[in-house]
Every structure is written in structure tokens, then in C-alpha cells.
Amino acid sequence: MPTIMKIGEIIMQDLKVLYEDNHIIVVEKKPNIPSQGDKTKDIDMLTIVKQYIKEKYNKPGEVYLGLIHRLDRPVGGVMVFARTSKAAARLSQEVRDKVFKKKYLAIVDGRFEKKIDTIEDYLLKNEKNNLSKVVKEETKNAKLAKLDYEELIYNEETNLSVLKINLHTGRHHQIRVQLSSRAHSIYGDQKYGTRGRGKQIALWAYSLSLIHPITKEEMTFECLPEKTGSWKILEN
Secondary structure, three states: OHHHHHHHHHHHOOEEEEEEOEEEEEEEEOOOOOOOOOOEEEEEEEEHHHHHHHOOOOOOOOOOOOOOOOOOEEEEEEEEOOOOHHHHHHHHHHHHOOOEEEEEEEEEEEEOOEEEEEEEEEEEOOOOOOOOOOEEOOOOOOOEEEEEEEEEEEOOOOEEEEEEEEEEEOOOOOHHHHHHHHOEEEEEOOOOOOOOOOOOOOOOEEEEEEEEOOOOOOOEEEOOOOOOOHHHHOOO
16 A cells, blocks of 8 residues: 555654643644545544654554544544543543533635524434434434534625634534535535535634543643635635
8 A cells, every 4th residue: 555655654744743742642633634544545643643653652563542533524623632541531521521622713605693693403414425404303313513603704805704613512514514504604615515616625623622631631722724725814
């Protein structure tokens, strides 16, 4: 598999580590890299970070790395991995207890009437086509989806808004589905969007907050997308 290895080596050199210690490692995931291996066999973040640890610390054999959460393949931003099974168990519990917090930036079509609001829906995932949709509360297997948004920028010329989004729940394609159902789809969203076909989706996980699994320190990590492509709007 020389081609994949070559791609992996290139990405390895470009890996941005935001924080690391003996228990956790926090990195920036580039867009279009899977969080973990999938049927495409493309290089993934779990493999990249394992290789980074193996090489940096001269680790023999298989490196342990716990996947705590995922970002959709086209989405970039902050990810944390656990370096021990104890850290993985505690961070996973934080996710279940909703202590673990992720915040996003999104560029969306149009403008909401309210600059700040909370929106709630019930979502149903279709396993066959890997898409979710808004359904009635009483729909079988429907799950509550809740998020807060705040408008940061509105560009009248392009009719695009930049939103800061705080998730209360972590449903499948939640942000993408909830915004598109209100005619404010994310720019460049190939699954649910109406604008920016062929462009990179303008959704970025810019902030991650957690309690360190060992020291119990409250920690927040942030990184912003490069101000290129659609994200040039942040220069306003």
C-alpha cells in the first residue's frame, strides 16, 4: 500500500497538536479525513495520531489510542484522543454525562430572524442511505436534537451568515439537518445543502471543553479554520 503510506507521511508532517500529555492528546483534524478507518481505506485520524505517538516516543508494537468522539469526514476542527484505557473510559463518561462540550462555526444560507436562539427537533436516521431528517416527536426511534446558535457575521452581498453553534445533543448530522430544515443549509454541504455545490462544507468544530480525566482540570481547546475559501468571510 505505498500510495496510502505516502499520503499518511505527508499528513503526519502536517499534524497540528494542540495539547498532549501521558493521558490525552488534542489535535486539529483537517477536512476530508475520516475520524477512524472506514470502507474507503483512506488514511484516518486515529491511524495518523497513533503513528505520531509511535514515532515521537519510539513506542514498540501497537500504540493504544482511544477514540472518544467523531467529526464527519468533510468537517475539520478539534479532536481529543485518549492515550490510556482509564482516560478513555472517563472521557466517554463525560460524553454521556454531557460534560464534554463541542462548539462549531458554520456558514449558512440566508439569515435567521433571531440573532440568538435555541432550536429543537426530533431526528430520524435512515441507516440505508446514511441520512437523517426532521420528523414528528412520536415517530418511532426519533431522537431529540437541540442546539443554540448565535449570528456572528452577516454578509449582505452574498446573503451568507456565520453562526456560532453550541450543541446540547450529538445526533447524526444534527447541525446539518436542523439548519437545512429551516432553509439555512450550510454552504458547501453536499448532502443537505442548496448552495456551494462542489465546495468544501463550511462547518468547523472550533472549540472543545472537557475535564481532564486524571487531573480533573477544566480545559478548553480552540482552533479556527484558515481564512481561505469560504472562510474568507471571517476577515470581515
